[in-house]
Every structure is written in C-alpha cells, then in structure tokens.
Amino acid sequence: xxxxxxxxxxxxLALTRLLTQIENQTEAGQHALxxxxxxxxxxxxIGVTGAPxxxxxxxxxxxxxxxxxxxxxxKVAILAVDPSSPFTGGAVLGDRIRMAxxxxxxxVFIRSMATRGSLGGLAHATAGMVQAFDAAGYEIILIExxxxxQSEVDIARLAHTTLVVEAxxxxxxxxxxxxxxxxxxxxxVVNKADRPGVETTERALRxxxxxxxxxxxxxxxxxxxLDVQATAPESEALWLxxxxxxxxADGQGVPELLAYIAAHRVHLEASGDLARRxxxxxxAELDQxxxxxxxxxxxxxxxxxxxxxxxxxxxxxxxSPQEAVQRLLNGRKG
Amino acid sequence: xxxxxxxxxxxxLALTRLLTQIENQTEAGQHALxxxxxxxxxxxxIGVTGAPxxxxxxxxxxxxxxxxxxxxxxKVAILAVDPSSPFTGGAVLGDRIRMAxxxxxxxVFIRSMATRGSLGGLAHATAGMVQAFDAAGYEIILIExxxxxQSEVDIARLAHTTLVVEAxxxxxxxxxxxxxxxxxxxxxVVNKADRPGVETTERALRxxxxxxxxxxxxxxxxxxxLDVQATAPESEALWLxxxxxxxxADGQGVPELLAYIAAHRVHLEASGDLARRxxxxxxAELDQxxxxxxxxxxxxxxxxxxxxxxxxxxxxxxxSPQEAVQRLLNGRKG
Numbered sequence: 001x002x003x004x005x006x007x008x009x010x011x012x013l014a015l016t017r018l019l020t021q022i023e024n025q026t027e028a029g030q031h032a033l034x035x036x037x038x039x040x041x042x043x044x045x046i047g048v049t050g051a052p053x054x055x056x057x058x059x060x061x062x063x064x065x066x067x068x069x070x071x072x073x074x075k076v077a078i079l080a081v082d083p084s085s086p087f088t089g090g091a092v093l094g095d096r097i098r099m100a101x102x103x104x105x106x107x108v109f110i111r112s113m114a115t116r117g118s119l120g121g122l123a124h125a126t127a128g129m130v131q132a133f134d135a136a137g138y139e140i141i142l143i144e145x146x147x148x149x150q151s152e153v154d155i156a157r158l159a160h161t162t163l164v165v166e167a168x169x170x171x172x173x174x175x176x177x178x179x180x181x182x183x184x185x186x187x188x189v190v191n192k193a194d195r196p197g198v199e200t201t202e203r204a205l206r207x208x209x210x211x212x213x214x215x216x217x218x219x220x221x222x223x224x225x226l227d228v229q230a231t232a233p234e235s236e237a238l239w240l241x242x243x244x245x246x247x248x249a250d251g252q253g254v255p256e257l258l259a260y261i262a263a264h265r266v267h268l269e270a271s272g273d274l275a276r277r278x279x280x281x282x283x284a285e286l287d288q289x290x291x292x293x294x295x296x297x298x299x300x301x302x303x304x305x306x307x308x309x310x311x312x313x314x315x316x317x318x319x320s321p322q323e324a325v326q327r328l329l330n331g332r333k334g
Numbered sequence: 335x336x337x338x339x340x341x342x343x344x345x346x347l348a349l350t351r352l353l354t355q356i357e358n359q360t361e362a363g364q365h366a367l368x369x370x371x372x373x374x375x376x377x378x379x380i381g382v383t384g385a386p387x388x389x390x391x392x393x394x395x396x397x398x399x400x401x402x403x404x405x406x407x408x409k410v411a412i413l414a415v416d417p418s419s420p421f422t423g424g425a426v427l428g429d430r431i432r433m434a435x436x437x438x439x440x441x442v443f444i445r446s447m448a449t450r451g452s453l454g455g456l457a458h459a460t461a462g463m464v465q466a467f468d469a470a471g472y473e474i475i476l477i478e479x480x481x482x483x484q485s486e487v488d489i490a491r492l493a494h495t496t497l498v499v500e501a502x503x504x505x506x507x508x509x510x511x512x513x514x515x516x517x518x519x520x521x522x523v524v525n526k527a528d529r530p531g532v533e534t535t536e537r538a539l540r541x542x543x544x545x546x547x548x549x550x551x552x553x554x555x556x557x558x559x560l561d562v563q564a565t566a567p568e569s570e571a572l573w574l575x576x577x578x579x580x581x582x583a584d585g586q587g588v589p590e591l592l593a594y595i596a597a598h599r600v601h602l603e604a605s606g607d608l609a610r611r612x613x614x615x616x617x618a619e620l621d622q623x624x625x626x627x628x629x630x631x632x633x634x635x636x637x638x639x640x641x642x643x644x645x646x647x648x649x650x651x652x653x654s655p656q657e658a659v660q661r662l663l664n665g666r667k668g
Contacts, residue, residue: 052385322365
C-alpha cells in the first residue's frame with residue numbers, strides 16, 4: 001500500500017514507492033495522484049533542455065546546489081527524463097552517477113526516467129511525477145530532458161520556466177535545432193563558456209532571438225493541446241529571454257542564472273502568465289486523460305476480433321483507414 | 335479540387351497540392367487519402383535518422399542519386415521531417431537547398447515538413463504523405479528526420495528499413511543517444527568516415543550492438559501502439575544490423591549501403607517481417623484514427639462550457655483530473 005500521509009510528510013521511501021507506481025502507470029499510482037492533487041500547485045517547475053553535449057546534467061547539479069546553499073535552502077527535486085531510450089532505459093545512468101555529489105543531501109531528491117514506450121506515456125508519467133514531488137513539498141522541481149524534439153516541447157509546456165542550454169562548437173547542424181527550440185526558451189544558457197567559439201554561439205543566439213521575438217513570444221501560449229478556449233491576451237509586459245554564459249564544471253555564471261530564474265518567476269506572477277500557464281498545463285492534462293478514458297471505454301465495449309477484422313480489411317485494401325474507423329464507431333451506436 | 339487521377343498518373347503539380355492538403359490536415363486531404371488507399375502498399379519505405387551533425391541530408395541525396403543512376407531507375411520521393419521546429423518551419427530550409435542537385439530530375443520528388451504543432455500531428459501527416467507518394471507511384475520513399483527522440487521511433491515504426499546514421503567525434507553525450515536509437519536500426523551507417531575517430535565510433539557501435547541483440551531485435555515488433563493482438567513470433571532468420579562506413583560528400587560507401595538496403599528488403603520478404611511490419615503500421619494508424627474519432631465524437635456532444643467548468647474546478651483544486659474525467663464521461667451516459 002502507498003502511504004500518502006508519509007508522502008505529504010516528506011518521507012523519502014514513501015515518495016520513492018509512489019514514483020515507481022506513477023512511472024509504471026499503475027492503478028494505485030493513479031489513485032494516489034488523485035488523492036494528492038489538492039496538495040499540488042506550489043512548486044516552481046523549471047525545465048532544462050538542449051542538445052546532447054551541452055552539459056545540461058552538470059548545470060542542473062549546479063542549480064540544485066545553488067538552491068541548497070542559500071540562507072533559506074529550498075527542497076529540490078531533479079527529474080531527468082530521457083526520451084531517446086525507448087527500450088533499454090539505461091541511457092540516463094550516467095546522469096545518476098554524475099549527480100552523486102548531491103545524493104547525501106536530504107533536501108534533494110533525484111530521479112531518472114527513460115521512455116516507457118508509448119508516445120504519450122512519457123509526458124503522462126512526467127506530469128504525474130512532478131505532481132508527486134510538488135505534493136511532497138519540493139519547492140523547486142528541475143526537469144531535465146535529453147535530445148531535441150517534441151519531448152522538449154512537451155516538457156516546456158509542463159514547466160513554468162524553461163532553460164535552453166547551448167554550448168560552443170557542437171557541429172554544423174546545431175543551428176537547425178536552435179530555430180525550433182529557441183521559441184520555447186525563457187532563458188538561454190551558453191554553457192561551457194570557457195571553450196573557444198563562445199562569442200560566435202552567443203551572437204548566433206542573439207540574432208535568432210531577434211527573429212523569433214516578439215511575435216513568437218506572444219503566440220506560444222496558444223498551445224494546440226488545448227481545445228479549451230485560449231484565454232491568453234498579449235502579456236502586459238513581454239519577457240525577452242536573456243542569454244547567460246555558464247561554466248557548469250566550476251559553477252561560473254550559476255548565481256546570475258539563478259537570479260534570472262527568480263526574475264522570471266516574478267515576471268510570471270506580475271504579468272498573469274503564471275495563471276495562464278497553470279491553466280494551459282491542467283487543460284492539456286485533462287485533454288489527455290479524457291482521450292485515454294474515451295479509448296478505454298470504447299475498448300471495453302468492443303466485440304472480440306472487431307479490431308482484427310478491420311485490420312484484415314485494411315491489409316487487403318478493401319477498406320481505407322477512414323472507412324474502417326467509421327465502421328468501428330457505427331457498430332457502437334446501435 | 336484535388337485531381338486524384340492526376341496524382342495516380344504521377345503529375346507533380348497535383349501531388350504537390352495533395353501534399354499541402356495532407357500537411358494541413360484538411361477534410362479534402364483526408365478524403366483524398368481514403369480514395370487513394372487501395373493504390374498504396376507498393377513502395378519501399380526507408381527511414382534515415384540520427385543525431386544532428388551526422389550528415390544525414392547529404393547521405394539521403396546520395397541514396398536518391400544511387401536509385402536514379404541504375405539501369406532501371408526507380409522513382410524516388412524524399413520526405414524530410416523536422417520535429418525540432420514546432421513553430422517556425424524554417425529549419426529544414428537548409429536541406430532543401432542542399433538537395434538542389436536532384437531537383438531537375440523528374441523522377442525525384444523532394445518535400446520538407448516541420449512539425450505542425452500537436453504531438454500526434456507530425457506522425458499523422460508523415461504517414462499521410464507517405465501514402466500519397468506511394469499511390470503516386472514512387473517506389474522508394476526516403477523519410478529523413480532530424481533530432482533524437484520519440485519522433486525517430488515513430489518514423490522507424492512507419493518505415494520498412496531504418497538507417498541510423500552516426501559520425502565520428504560528435505561529443506560526449508552522443509553515447510547516451512545511441513543506446514535507444516540502436517534498437518530501431520536495421521542498418522547502421524558511420525558517415526563522414528574520412529574523419530579521425532571513425533574506428534572508435536565503429537567499435538562503440540559494434541559493442542553496443544552486441545548488447546542490444548538478439549533479444550531487443552526479436553521484441554521490437556511488439557509495438558505498444560498496437561492493442562491488436564501481437565501476432566509476431568520470433569523471426570525465422572534474425573537480421574543482425576550491419577555497419578557501413580560512408581562519405582556522403584563524395585559518395586564513398588553508398589553502393590554498398592544500397593546493397594544492404596536491398597538485402598534487408600529481401601530479408602523482410604523471406605522472413606515474413608514485411609507482412610508483420612505492414613500489419614503493425616496499419617494497426618497503429620487505425621488506433622490513432624479511432625482515438626481521434628472518439629474524441630471528436632465526444633466533443634460534438636459536449637455541452638457549452640462543460641470543459642471550461644471542469645478546468646476551473648481543477649485550478650481551484652476542488653476536483654482531481656481523474657475525478658474531472660469521470661464527471662465529463664458520466665454526463666454523457668444519461
């Protein structure tokens with residue numbers, strides 16, 4: 001049994017068990033999340049994303065250390081999500097090892113998660129784990145992702161503040177990635193800033209930022225997962241993503257980065273963006289859960305072999321996929 | 335109006351128009367796909383994926399040239415999908431320019447597509463465009479993707495033969511990416527093989543292959559999108575992914591790579607894997623379409639403001655997402 005009082009009380013073992021249930025998407029995990037939901041909504045969710053080789057993990061470590069080393073240390077959770085490893089789950093092991101420096105601190109909780117298979121599964125499990133950390137009283141939740149693609153966009157949609165990490169000299173195609181990812185960035189970080197080429201990288205980012213803003217900035221709140229009416233007018237004060245150089249290896253630039261994160265939080269609250277993002281986030285979750293429930297409901301009422309027969313007809317090119325769906329749905333209306 | 339006879343007849347302008355309708359997910363596009371479906375199922379779908387900086391685009395160009403320069407040239411379509419650019423759609427422009435060398439050839443059709451927003455949207459549109467190319471008589475369809483993540487896995491699920499491209503010296507985190515992506519590879523390519531470090535890269539790939547196979551190989555057909563009973567027994571003959579060095583810049587290794595692709599096609603047919611992959615592919619499409627239709631059907635019957643009210647209750651933490659979904663679904667049963 002999951003002990004939810006122990007989770008709310010901040011007991012690590014209870015939280016660990018809960019996270020496993022959430023990752024495995026069990027009934028018990030879902031039930032626990034429903035129970036814990038009223039206790040969520042307090043944490044600051046910070047997404048950290050960027051291409052491989054930028055040193056994201058070290059930077060996340062430094063941020064966590066920063067939050068611990070202030071006069072009023074905050075409880076910090078690190079969730080390292082690896083969408084690039086759909087089968088083995090072994091790829092994030094390196095991150096775990098690198099974070100050993102933090103593991104003796106009772107105010108820090110580190111969890112890695114590889115993709116569990118289904119397309120929506122990762123976003124689902126990530127959202128659930130973030131809620132669990134939130135309910136357990138972690139004030140700062142750092143969500144780190146590897147790779148470049150849709151998963152980053154999903155994480156950004158989950159986070160309040162999104163850091164996009166770059167580094168000098170990562171090869172010629174890197175430019176192509178930046179274009180898309182820049183538009184989800186609240187703060188840009190040029191890590192490994194002691195390497196040659198840092199000026200070039202920063203200059204490229206700055207010129208791409210000018211292309212991307214302000215239009216892209218204003219419109220990015222209109223997330224497409226929300227069929228709920230978009231309620232976001234233009235922000236009263238625009239946030240223009242700052243660029244901060246860091247050297248995660250020795251902590252250089254990290255205090256300044258922490259200050260930018262704090263400033264972004266203030267901006268979110270003052271502009272009303274925080275409420276809008278919260279609403280968008282919950283709307284996306286509701287949307288996804290509704291979709292899952294509808295499919296489950298349909299399946300529960302499906303006749304044995306119904307789907308197989310439709311599939312056979314597709315393979316024989318007797319039906320198009322569109323016609324097959326019509327047939328499967330119509331059978332249900334009688 | 336879309337002229338489907340012109341599409342089936344191989345007329346480029348008609349195909350271009352159709353592709354735009356599919357990309358924009360219009361009714362007309364969906365209707366056309368349903369009509370064209372009986373004419374699909376003949377093309378060889380080849381996925382080409384890998385991290386940024388590996389020279390995928392140049393390699394795809396070379397493969398296309400290779401298929402054109404034989405005694406019996408094949409019609410080749412190139413679909414360059416960029417999941418990393420969810421907003422601007424500008425990132426693949428570079429690829430378009432690089433492929434200009436092929437653009438004078440009437441037997442080659444090149445199309446780029448950036449993410450259209452929704453998580454499932456890209457996979458949806460990609461599958462539709464591949465069907466259009468297939469119906470229009472393109473015998474080889476090269477599907478190129480940028481980045482590393484779930485989108486690659488989706489593309490691999492779509493393709494008959496998946497090439498994973500690596501290159502020497504792409505940075506320290508690259509190892510982490512390989513782990514997941516290796517397991518979707520039918521053929522591994524070490525491109526830029528004239529660069530230093532090629533032996534190291536190839537050795538690393540070889541040792542990772544040994545870890546990944548044969549177990550991962552046998553199980554990868556059990557795609558999780560298929561709720562249709564998995565019908566795949568172990569393949570009679572296992573395909574162990576070969577590693578081929580190439581230098582796309584001058585075409586070195588490309589004839590050997592083409593031979594491996596042809597050999598994989600023969601393996602797919604002889605082992606029964608082709609039929610299994612086709613079935614899995616269509617099952618995934620059916621699954622997705624059924625899901626979309628169910629959600630659409632629910633929305634059509636939703637009361638005005640029903641979803642908004644549920645969302646308000648979520649924001650106030652009066653309901654959990656789980657309870658909200660229950661309420662939304664129960665209202666429908668009366």
